[in-house]
Structures are given as C-alpha cells and as structure tokens.
Amino acid sequence: MVKKIKISLVKSTIGSVQSQIASVRGLGLRKLNSHSILDETPEVLGMIKKVKHLITVEELKS
Secondary structure (H helix, E strand, C coil): CCCEEEEEECCCCCCCCHHHHHHHHHCCCCCCCCEEEEECCHHHHHHHHHCCCCEEEEEECC
C-alpha cells in the first residue's frame, strides 16, 4: 500500500527560480498555508526535495 503525505506551503515562491515555482504548482500548492495530500512516489519525492525550503511535509497514518 502506498503511503500518503501531507505537504503544506509555508514560504512564498516570490523570488524563486521558475523550476521551483513549477514544482510547487505540480505538488498542487497555490497560496501560502495551502496543503495537498499526495501518494509518496519517486516523482513527488523529487519535487519535495527541490523545494524543501518552502514547504513542510508530514506522513499521514492510514
């Protein structure tokens, strides 16, 4: 079974590189304090690693 993770945007993307902004949008985050619940896949983990300074991540219990 795939684990679920909750991702929250805690810092603004203003002044970030365009690829980092695209990663935040790809994670389903738009405004500050918005959150998204996604499956823990290699693609999602790669995007998280790229913008780890802008977001917080927590694992959800199934």
